Amino acid sequence: MPVVVIGAGPVGLAAAAHLAERGIDFTLLEAGDRVAASVAQWGHVRVFSPWKYNVDAAARRLLEADGWMAPDADWLPTGAELIDDYLAPLAKLFGGKIRFGAKVSAISRLGYDRVRTAGREQAPFLIRLDDGTELQARAIIDASGTYTSPNVLGASGLPAHGEGEVFVDHTLPDVLGADRDRFEGKRVLVVGAGHSAATTLLALAELDDTPITWAIRAGNATRAYGGGDADALPARGALGTRLRAHVESGRIRLLTGFFTHRINATGQGVEVVSRDPSGHEQSVTVDRIVSATGYRPDHSIAAELRLDLDPVLGSTRTLAPLIDPNQHSCGTVPAHGADELAHPEPGYYAVGVKSYGRAPTFLMATGYEQVRSVVAALAGDWQAARDVQLDLPETGVCSSNLAEAQEQRVGLATGISGGLLSASLPLATVSAAESGGCCG
Numbered sequence: 001m002p003v004v005v006i007g008a009g010p011v012g013l014a015a016a017a018h019l020a021e022r023g024i025d026f027t028l029l030e031a032g033d034r035v036a037a038s039v040a041q042w043g044h045v046r047v048f049s050p051w052k053y054n055v056d057a058a059a060r061r062l063l064e065a066d067g068w069m070a071p072d073a074d075w076l077p078t079g080a081e082l083i084d085d086y087l088a089p090l091a092k093l094f095g096g097k098i099r100f101g102a103k104v105s106a107i108s109r110l111g112y113d114r115v116r117t118a119g120r121e122q123a124p125f126l127i128r129l130d131d132g133t134e135l136q137a138r139a140i141i142d143a144s145g146t147y148t149s150p151n152v153l154g155a156s157g158l159p160a161h162g163e164g165e166v167f168v169d170h171t172l173p174d175v176l177g178a179d180r181d182r183f184e185g186k187r188v189l190v191v192g193a194g195h196s197a198a199t200t201l202l203a204l205a206e207l208d209d210t211p212i213t214w215a216i217r218a219g220n221a222t223r224a225y226g227g228g229d230a231d232a233l234p235a236r237g238a239l240g241t242r243l244r245a246h247v248e249s250g251r252i253r254l255l256t257g258f259f260t261h262r263i264n265a266t267g268q269g270v271e272v273v274s275r276d277p278s279g280h281e282q283s284v285t286v287d288r289i290v291s292a293t294g295y296r297p298d299h300s301i302a303a304e305l306r307l308d309l310d311p312v313l314g315s316t317r318t319l320a321p322l323i324d325p326n327q328h329s330c331g332t333v334p335a336h337g338a339d340e341l342a343h344p345e346p347g348y349y350a351v352g353v354k355s356y357g358r359a360p361t362f363l364m365a366t367g368y369e370q371v372r373s374v375v376a377a378l379a380g381d382w383q384a385a386r387d388v389q390l391d392l393p394e395t396g397v398c399s400s401n402l403a404e405a406q407e408q409r410v411g412l413a414t415g416i417s418g419g420l421l422s423a424s425l426p427l428a429t430v431s432a433a434e435s436g437g438c439c440g
């Protein structure tokens, strides 16, 4: 019986590479009609970690054996480049083992609901797709991500009143590209304080005649601006510095203490009303709303399995303290693997960004080490499974120096690769506690 991998994103494909290397039969189920369907939705966004952290080691070995040339190790790819230059060639190696348009709707154990125990561990997994077809597996590596389950706009974690009745962009719109017409000349509200909000705000600021409002729950934007030059995530620091400049110049209107409560479509646009915990209301009327309030894992497909979830983050309980955004940035998360990802249901592992639940500290590199360890465990090689290692320089993994150097390089020398970034770049050092969120 095969191992079933759910999701052909960077981590699901890396899992497939490790399974292939160990000669373990597998099937990879992808809901989208193409590889890395979620990454494709933010294909226009440039990531902050350079190629050297974005390619899995087993995937690299398989690709290089097939004649693949690795991209420039220091280049920061866009989501589209990640797919074209790495994930799509990798997926090609697996041929018919990947099934596209195969959306998993539920997982259980054949003949066992969640309550029945005797003999449970010997029963194969049963996987049902949304077209009703079923297949069986000896183990499941769930790399289905969180991009398709965004957080709501409502400040208390519940949808704001009327939220389902107006159109809200929940993904990162391509404001300067494919989605430009929807935004240029419109009044736009961006809700959220993370990197996705900053990315969208900075793109909007380049459009003429486009009034921008930015709403955050906090009383000020200090945390969203990050530590500037001293940020443990310098790329975020650079974004924050530019964002602050736009707010201070008045290009972006900042609303603080904004607790989205109600949304009403009116003849003049969409009125978005905040009501803070004391009952004080403020409102703004706009044409477009971009919700950048983060993502949450959807564990509903595994509702018949025995999961042990952290009550705060929705990761495994063992993993939660290692990834807590109050303690860690993406670069300070320690290496972890099969032991930290195990649930009471033997053979089921959620990996990749889904394994982090609501923690925004995920990096592809940590996901690659997760699947190396999980696949080793499935192969019975517990020594390799427990020998977890991760080499993420605390500040080097997301470098604003690199981002800025590359921005110049893209601007000045589009299409010319290599050279400019080969010199080592200075890295800032700051305590992780100041850093908070991460690249996602």
Ligand SMILES: Cc1cc2nc3c(=O)[nH]c(=O)nc-3n(C[C@H](O)[C@H](O)[C@H](O)COP(=O)(O)OP(=O)(O)OC[C@H]3O[C@@H](n4cnc5c(N)ncnc54)[C@H](O)[C@@H]3O)c2cc1C
Pocket: 006, 007, 008, 009, 010, 011, 012, 029, 030, 031, 032, 035, 036, 037, 038, 039, 042, 045, 046, 047, 048, 049, 102, 103, 104, 105, 143, 144, 145, 146, 147, 148, 172, 196, 301, 351, 352, 353, 354, 362, 363, 364, 365, 367, 439, 440
């Ligand atoms: C804008 C942005 C920038 C980021 N920048 C960085 C960065 O600089 N560096 C870094 O390391 N990380 C970065 N991340 C974080 C993270 O590495 C990415 O989110 C990465 O894509 C996660 O990989 P994944 O394979 O776990 O999940 P995903 O890429 O989300 O892949 C999940 C796949 O599962 C499929 N799927 C979902 N549900 C089902 C189902 N029910 N059945 C079958 N298939 C399903 C989806 O279609 C998708 O293809 C960034 C994330 C975002 C959003």
